[in-house]
Amino acid sequence: MCVLTAGILLALTACSGGGNDDATTPAAGSESSAAGGSETTEVKMGVLPIVPSAALQLGVDKGIFKEHGFDVSLETGQGGAALLPAVVSGQMQFAISNPLSLMLAQDQGLDVRMVTGYSHALKEGDDITSVWAKPDSGIESPADLAGKTVAVNNLKTQGEVTIREVVKKAGGDPDSINFVELGFPDMPAALNAGNIDAAWVPEPFQTVFKDAGDTRVTYNYQETMPGVPTMSVFTSGKLAQQDPELVDNFAAAVDDVTAYAQEHPDEVRQTLTTFLDMKPELAQKVLIEDFRGQMDRDALQTLADLALQDGILKKKVAMDTFVPKS
Incomplete structure (x- = not known):
């Protein structure tokens, strides 16, 4: 797994040493869209060095992405906001980010699109x-x-x-x-x-x-909007327009990954020992987020309204267009 610092990302320098001329086009030599074919599409996906990202590594390890026709490489940045320019530039085709970073990016005119949900805070008990x-x-x-x-x-x-x-x-x-x-x-x-x-x-x-x-x-999430989505998957507007089939297929792949992770938390914990080089005893103690593609629109609306109230967002977010139709 390649590690990208925020500075490198902001400079839009690919960790692999360079990008394609058409930055949002999948890797050369692969199909333009992937589902059900024998060939795989190479995809770079930005993740964060935190527990929920391990589910994506598990999806790679279990071959779930391959089943959907994707050869996924995960690249790590320090924050969802820092991954945004890498996706917009086409260095990466997809990444995870907290939803507010995506709202703010759209508010500032960046053409990014939420693809599907990913991880969520816990509604009761100890939170993540x-x-x-x-x-x-x-x-x-x-x-x-x-x-x-x-x-x-x-x-x-x-x-x-x-x-x-x-x-x-x-x-x-x-x-x-x-x-x-x-x-x-x-x-x-x-x-x-x-x-x-x-x-x-x-x-x-x-x-x-x-x-x-x-x-x-x-537990600041639970005390304001229990169960709020903590991470979602996004892509560039350019890729979403150029190859909507690829984007839809990737969303389906991620949804299968999150469903598997939700049903197999022990495997997520095991993955943490290699993905984050975490000691096994710590991996057994950490709380695991709620993994699912479907998002709580009410919690997202509360988040958007608070950000608007605080002056972080300048425009009201329309959930009907912000959240992908399930």
Whole structure:
């Protein structure tokens, strides 16, 4: 698996050393659309170094993508927003991103299209993403985050919007929070060093914080929009227009991958030991997201409305056109 930093992605330099002249056309020597044929279409897909991405690696390992006619290579970036230019430029044909990053991209005029859903927060019990602070920091509830420095992996995305909302609900001033951008793997060290007051993380990092004895401040997703989609699959508008059959076939492949992952969480955990080089004991403890293609439109609408309220989005999102028809 190839690793792409945000800087490389923003420079639009392919990890493989170059792109096709027609950037959104599938790799040379493959069929222009894939389903049911003996040939496979080479596809590059951007993923993040977090637990839910392991389901895609599992799909590769189990041959699910091959069954749909795709030879998929996964390339890793540090945030969904950073993967956007790689997809728009055609370096990658598909990637995963949190839905708000896609809303913001469209709001700013980028031609990206959601293809299908992927992973979702848990509606009850322990959730898959949360905010953590040191036990001696005095930060014990969302209201305590007011005036503090909080790390998120990307600014103006779902972490920031939902943290602002839980702080507001708790009576704090969300505008007083100093959000800083930091990669998830760097957050534990930054919190321990006192460079940040709190960190918003998914798995496996929330289990790392828990095992270290740190304080969970809030399940910000559950407290604002339970079950909200955390990741979805997207492509460029150009590819969607040039080869809608390929895009539809890839969506079907991803839906089969998520269905398999949902039914086989132990295999997802096993994949984590190689995909993220995770210790087996940690892989057994992390929470696994809800994998499915169908998305909760009400939760997405709440997310979009909050982002509009916070000034992150300039235009109201029409869910009928934003979410693919199932």
